[in-house]
Amino acid sequence: MPEERKTVINRIWGLFASVKFAIVIFSLIALTSVIGTVLEQRAEPARNILILSRLFGESLGPTIYKVFDAVGFMDMYHSWWFRALLVFFSTNIIICSLDRLPRIWKLVREPIKPLTAEQIEKAGIRREVSLKGKPEKVKEGVTAAIKAIGFHYEEMKEDRGYQFYSQKGNYTRLGVYITHLSIILILIGALVGISFGFKGFMNIPEGRSYPVAFSPSASLDPGEEQDRDRLLRALEASWGNVAKASGLLGIKEEDLKEKLKRYGIQPLGFSVRCDDFDVEFYENSQMPKKYTSWLTVIEDGKEVKSKAIEVNDPLTYKGVTFYQANYGMIPNAPGWSIMKVTSASGASEVKRLALGESFTIQGTKIEGTIRDFSPALSFDKQGRAFTFSEMMNNPAVFVEFTEAGKEKYAGWILKRYPETWRTPEGHTVQFIDFWGVQYTGLQVRRDPGVWIVYLGSMVMTLGLFIAFFMSHRKLWVKMVEDKGSTRVYIGASANKNRAAFERKIQKMIIFLRKRQGGGE
């Protein structure tokens, strides 16, 4: 088509089909992303002004900040122009692939044909072997050699011999397109997640249950806060069921949803209870080994699922996933000591005791009373007990023992040190947990697109593997009678990784020689 007659659409198509355009887009995405890593995204303005002042000096920093801010660099991955870049990028991949696919498809589907001697002469890889005996006699050996390197061949009878021809891996030409498709899949998955999912968090105290997750919302005035708390109570009463909650409140379901959205409240449709939270430490160290939350899902008042979640091992229910994110202490929570009391005779029971409450060791008159609690007990040089942290790094209870009303002994019992659980009489008073004073912090997410992203990742891995490690290989073997013996002409080609195919061909020849004898 002459240049002038090219329509605008043709030109745009040509632009988006070109690899040149692709590497311009690669560069633009890479370069703008660099700026996005230097500036802190979605941070307080002061932080980025400071960064820019460090880089460009006190006087220029604030001005440059204003310029960058106006262009959207302070939240650049969500800016319109970065999204436009991603759209160009995807369009580029799609059009470029569509543009080339018909030609590639033809190469893939094209059956292999026998070649003339001159054509074989021109093949990328060439070998010649002489074998003793006429073609009819050595034919079997040649075909066995072809099979030995894994080719299924077609056969043609020729004037003075035969030709075998074969191809393998024609579909591997699609590897590149599979890779490109996977990028589109991943982007679609991300888009689905952004459009139909949500992210939030919830801090659940031990023993409590919540029907909602929270996400950051605009600041509310006192009236709105009251309204929000009213909605929360209704949701709690209905176990997170929005339809029921709107009935309780006497407002329309849509209105309730609208309000919840504004207040940054995401109803789950069920409730999640934190039965317990625990930090496990490495032996003799303050290094945490494991954070565990025992969660129970409650739907319509019924317990439907329980799981102990850890970091790297979340709970999923109805598409919503709960991740162990953090934890903390609840201010002024009373708390209960959970004690497992085992008498020397072996009788054992678990008790839940508030501060000041008592237990008796079965079959004895010994009574213990919980007098004090420390979340992180340590002893100073003089042997005095003190608390070194507000977190539960080394929980301990102080227990006073009496027998028949008379004081016996008293001391600290530590959760992490079993040697403190024994009494002189051989009873065991195990301090299992101080319960009700911690909350677990959960990251909550629903992302219906994540499976598309994972699928895309798998497809990408497959595509890259095919694109780089497999190739389309063609093989022609022509046998010609030559004064009672046979000359074998071998021609072969590979669209990639020729050296590896050449070694294969060499293997075939060695196989042939071993079987038939003969020389170059």
Add this chain to the structure above:
Amino acid sequence: MDSSVFFGISTMAYIVAMIIYITYLAFRKGGIGVAATTVTVIGFFSQTMAILVRWKEFYDISGMGILRSVPLTNLYESLIFFVWCLILGYLIIEFKYKNRSFGAFVTPVAGLALAFIDISGVSKEIHPLIPALQSNWLLAHVTMSFISYAAFALSYSTGLMYLIVKTDRRSQGAYIFWTVTLGIFITFLFAMGLDFLTFKVTVKPEEFIKSYLFKASFLHPSGAVKVLSWISMAAIIFAIWRFGLILRAVIEKFNISAEDLDEITYKSIAVGFPIFTLGGLIFGAIWADQAWGTYWSWDPKETWSLITWFVYAFYLHGRMLRGWRGKRVAIVAVLGFMAVIFTYLGVNLLLSGLHAYGGLE
């Protein structure tokens, strides 16, 4: 023996090998080449032992499974693993291509990384894993990332050599590019050597040093030393630029063609790219998804991995454009490895420094 003895032997071996390889490059005597290879192999075995011993030490301390004790949990261990992969890859190539000329380019990278470990004051202690790091995805992520980094390091060496062989005029853009790149690289090597010396001499070992990198040169408290450092860098770059053609003559004497160099560069990237995509990006994302509930959050480390990925995608596609084959894509291959280094070290050392404020925190 504990692992540090073996590490010491391997570090020494690589530094000695670097010197022998460079000598070999200059004199091309077969015996010298064999000596260089022997020393490298000794270093490699010693390092393998070191890694195994450290694995055992870790296993004894953590009290968790074998897989949870793989020594790949911090900067120190991952750099060691990177050097190990790099040397392994190099030995394979030396064996396959029957050519020792890359040795002089690869062992300095190994030396640089190991010297960096000593100077930067990264912690060598064994710490059991905190909960977020207890993930098989993370293990696969780190292992594969470093295998790909090693492949990229090889492509960096051969890409640079390709540029050296392919340029013959001082005014050529590609010539200026490789001389400046190599100049900066060598300056940093020197600066680290300087750090290394002053660090050993003046700082008490019991003092905890967060980072001592470039404190003896570019980041010295005295302004004069700072200026001197920059002048030295300029002088080194100038010297390489002025006498670069000699280096070219040396490499040319080797029976390695520019085409071979180009092919090894491509092959290394063709191996590195899929491994990086799967291990570096995908497994990293899966781990983040399992641990934090988000597979991509645009944090600087993630973003720099993506930047690296795009640079290598640029390389792969650039090769298909007529005017870009050869020198231009070799430049992209060299830039790609710089992005790798920045992803691994720059993000932690430079960006986090830029983002840390004390007052505002």
